[in-house]
Amino acid sequence: MSSALQTAYEARIRDGRLRPDDAQAAGLEALIRLEADLAGAPRSPLSRILGRRPEAARGVYLWGPVGRGKSMLMDLFFETVPVERKRRTHFHVFMREVHDLIGAWRSGDAAARRARFGQVRGDDPVPPIADQVARGASLICFDEFQVTDIADAMILGRLFEALFARGVTLAATSNRRPDDLYRDGINRQLFLPFIDLLKSRVEVVSVAGLHDYRLDRLRAAGTWFSPIDPDNRRTFAALWRDMLGTEAAAGESIEVMGRRLDFPDAAGGLVRASFSRLCDAALGPNDYLALAERFHTVFLEDLPRLTPDRREAARRFVTLIDALYEARTRVIVLAEAEPVRLYPAGDGAFEFERTASRLQEMRSADWLADRS
Structure with missing residues (x-):
């Protein structure tokens, strides 16, 4: 047959x-x-x-x-x-x-x-x-x-x-x-x-060949889109659809210490979430570690410039990036500015420099290719 x-x-x-x-x-x-x-x-x-x-x-x-x-x-x-x-x-x-x-x-x-x-x-x-x-x-x-x-x-x-x-x-x-x-x-x-x-x-x-077809898409499109304008928003959304392929983003949930975190825009190892959802909400290190464990690729959208009046959100963002960095999670970002200009001055800006450096490294082809 x-x-x-x-x-x-x-x-x-x-x-x-x-x-x-x-x-x-x-x-x-x-x-x-x-x-x-x-x-x-x-x-x-x-x-x-x-x-x-x-x-x-x-x-x-x-x-x-x-x-x-x-x-x-x-x-x-x-x-x-x-x-x-x-x-x-x-x-x-x-x-x-x-x-x-x-x-x-x-x-x-x-x-x-x-x-x-x-x-x-x-x-x-x-x-x-x-x-x-x-x-x-x-x-x-x-x-x-x-x-x-x-x-x-x-x-x-x-x-x-x-x-x-x-x-x-x-x-x-x-x-x-x-x-x-x-x-x-x-x-x-x-x-x-x-x-x-x-x-x-x-x-x-x-099935462990040397060629990573998803990495090809990321290399071609890039992983950092700024500023937040209609063109970059369309490109960001198109890359999300391309990475999903034939899958539908049916949503995923993660249990963390008896609480359930819902991500309505997710499929398998891919998740798309806003900065507000991840960093304005009352989330902590355990939540971000669970996120990094569950998803191999995170699409983070609407990342604003950070100022001292949003220091708590900035602190959570630092913790989020630390967790994603250590897990070698791929991160695609739609942001108002380049990493070094996200938190340019004010209380907490100095501590943010390490996060900006990590974000720059996470954009590199070598870092993306190293994700196993």
Whole structure:
């Protein structure tokens, strides 16, 4: 049987939308194998009669640095794979839905449970949630598989064991290999069985070529746009759309010390937020560290000139940049002025000089290329 995925990939090379990339070959081969497995494993009539659940195919887990084409490969796979019930989503969006379902099961009475889940009995929310997820999709494709939240970490093993038992196949992209998921997380030893389960149910493939396609876009467009005028605003917005590609900015949330930070303009490892949202709000170092851990690229817009009467916001901005700098996060900025002119005089201006220096360094091609 010919591969629709391979045909689509080769067509994009011929028309110039893609270029040959040896580093993507292993990922493409694994997805072609999964495509064939899914197409060639229909459920037998006897299984239907006996009420047996279909077997989950061995999935694929593509991991490697940002910008290597993992999401592009996943997009093509999802578009072409011959599966009727399939879902493509960012991992954090999915887990947010799971936690909402857990809350609905635990708080719902019999009528509410029956209306939402089609069942009412039991104290454990995992089986009814797995049933609902499996009814909606037999193939789930995750982008940006990354575990940073302890609430996610503690439920993943049981949830995915239930999903695999219900015939759900997993395909995923990640910046981290499975063994590095939830690295240094609280009670990580409780998470390790999930890593073993994941590796037993997916083919783990490194997509780690030397060429960073997102970096090409940043080098071509630049990462600092000033002053804030219509032309720079249009360029900033166009770069955001280009970096998103086919993704929709569905929004992301981060849990920090029992609080939830919502970022409505985010997708996977990309987030777009205003200076006011990040620095006028009452945020602190833990919030900025969580932001830097969660996103590999931050689009910061409407950064004003800073004056002594906005010293508190300027102090938060310094803390934000320190966190992003240490995490090697890529930062694209729409600002009123160049870094050295953002806080030219007044109380706090001297301390700001180090931040201006870091901002200049973060614009350099070497610094951008060093982001792993």
